Amino acid sequence: MNQADKVYLDLCEYILTHGTKKEDRTGTGTISIFGHQLRFNLQEGFPLLTTKRVPFRLVATELLWFLKGDTNLRYLLENNNHIWDEWGFQKWVESKEYQGPDMTNFGLRSQSDDEFNKVYQEQLKLYQEKVVTDDDFAKEYGDLGNVYGKQWRSWEGADGQVYDQIQYIIDEIKRNPDSRRLLCNAWSASELENQQLPPCHYAFQFYVNDGKLSCMFNMRSNDVFLGLPFNIASYALLTHLIAHECSLDVGELIYTGADVHIYSNHVKQIQTQLEREPRVLPTIKLNPEKESIFEFEWRDLELVGYDPHPAIKAPVAV
Template identity: 45%
Template sequence: MRHPEQQYLDLMAHILENGDRRIDRTGVGTLSVFGAMARFNLGKGEFPVLTTKRVYWKLAVKEMLWFLTGNTNLQPLLKENVRIWSDWPLDKYRKAVDANMSQVEFEKRIVEDDAFAAEWGDLGPVYGKQWRRWAGPDGREYDQIAGLIETLKTNPTSRRMLFHAWNVADIADMALPPCHMVYQFHVTDGRLSCMLYQRSVDLLLGCPFNWAETVALQMMIAQQAGLELGEFVWFGGDVHLYLNHLEQAREQLSRTPRPLPTLKLIRKADSIDSYTIDDFELDGYDPHPPIHADVAV
């Protein structure tokens, strides 16, 4: 039987062989392909956390839990030791105030100084704001997640069960426009499937996080709606490897996938807002060592 992770490795090999060399927003440059797909049967235990390198899955789930709060400030993430959003506000601070401030010092000030965090730690109206507090032209705020769960309970055959973050009016104020932008849901025989469309995909660093956290989200939503798990389906738009990630990609391709672990929720939370990282348990994860690479900002 073909290992589910081979979908990821085949895509990585395809980009290395056929990717279009492009100059991107960051100036680093990429090898890029347009249009990709992967599919995992969660009902059969195919939790898509990579085994050809260690993925720090708890950081990914913590990020998802932060999205669900609707918060857009970096401070709660850093207090949970999640540093994946620091680069963008730090870059803004360096350009505006202190070009020499280290990331460690910046993060320390965000955690310890509420006024500094309020001024420099806010990321603008990013994912959580759009998911939980989308501002309508009528002045009301719309909670897309609550609406989705309600529809799953009352009309699970609907073709309108989705949420997204591409709010055109707010994009200019975001630290980074949404990459994982549209989530659609489908119920068959009491099983919830999720399809994610991701417009821009950093295959080496971003994609493994996005897969892990989306499945965690799918698990929480399914549990709240009283459903079992179906499939996780992923579509990528501009899927790329940064030019400073190519050797790391070749190293990963040299490794053989190991058995996938299983992720489960160990309790049912009262609501979608009540989950914590301690509610998730991963069994059987035995990955190859981490592969380190720099984030392009």
Template identity: 45%
Template sequence: MRHPEQQYLDLMQDLLENGDRRVDRTGVGTLSLLGAMARFDISTGQVPILTTKRVYWKTAVKEMLWFLTGGTNIRPLLENNVRIWSDWPLAKYRRETGEAIGQADFEQRVIDDAEFAARWGELGPVYGKQWRRWIGADGREYDQIAEVIELLRTNPTSRRILFHGWNVAELGQMALPPCHMVYQFHVADGRLSCLMFQRSADILLGVPFNFAGAVALQMMIAQQAGLQPGSFVWMGGDVHLYLNHQDQAREQLSRQPRPLPTMRLTRKAASIDDYRIEDFEVAGYEPHAAIQADVAV
């Protein structure tokens, strides 16, 4: 039987061999392809936390839990030792103040100084704001996640069970427009499947995190709706490998996948807002070593 992770590795190989070389927003350059798909059966508890390199899945889940708060400031992330969003506000701070502050010092100031955090730790109306606090043209606030759970409970065959973050009116205010931008849900035989569309997919660094975060979200929503997990379907739009990640990609492709780990929720939370990182248990995760690479900002 073909290892599920091979879908990801084949896509990485395809990018190396056939990707369109282009200059991107960051100036780093990418090898890019349009349109990709991967499907994972998570009904047995096995989840696509990649094994050909170590994926820090707790960081991905903590980020997802932060999205669910509707928050837009990096301070709570830093307090939980999650530093994956620091690059954007740090770049803005350096650009606007001219101060050549180091990342560690900047992050510590955000943690220590609430006023500084409010001014410089803001990301604008990113993911969680749109998921939980979308402001409609009527001035009302819409909680898309709550609506998804309600529909799953009351009308599970609906084709309208989805949420997204691509709020055209607010894109210009965001530090980074949403990459994983649409989540759609499907119920069959008491199992919840999730399709996630990612318009911009950094295959080496971003996609492995997005796999882990999305299945964690799927498990939480399934539990809140009284369902079991089914399949996780990932779809990529512009799938790309940064030019300075090619050696790392070749290193990852040289490794053989190991058995995927399992993930489970250790308790049923009172609501979608009540989950904590301690509620997630991953077992049997024995990956190859981590692969270091720079984030393109």
């Protein structure tokens, strides 16, 4: 059994066995634990889970969106990435400009009411089309506020200065690899109200040892079934990209979660995944012609040898 799937599945079993039932912001309900850590040796393969298909293209385009400093959904939609759609859609349907059918609690209602779901899908499609084709609409309702990309690349300090945290990390690794300040923080207390979704993975830090780059990322809140597999793959990819630019090999990826939970409507999906036998992990190849991580597009990233079990669908809690 590969170690990536093993530690993930062990976490799922632990939550189901020892977790506490809790209410949550979305009204869905969770089974939750507080405080957990997972470790992945990136030398053993790229930690994209094999017990269900995790769409690497979506992981890659989301990360590249962050690295561009972008906060508007247009880039994601142009790359057929819809993992953030619901949060932008929520911003539109809760606005005074929206004149369509009532979309109150659309996330929960669409799961239990087939007729409503048809109407919801029509409105969601209309929203997606307007973000891609209408510049004014995209500026107003496609932007998610000062989320990850803004914080990573254009952090605004109390001194009024703007800081590119990713560029700082790269520069610091090159000049002082033993630094204990190779850290990026996405949690800006003064800007939480200007974000459609406050950062879940709120900070990460790099560590260089023996020519290898390791990364630890921290999460305040984590949807284990839908979110965590993406988060693991995303930070593994980020580590590979920064190691590539800094002429380092990859070391270890460490995940630290606070409120680590399984949504109540994901339990059956988790149980299905627990029944599957893990397969060999894939590897990742980066386009050697690209020197800067900011030059990469998702087609410059090649996933080799990925042979997972089929995808398992589950609703997103908004």
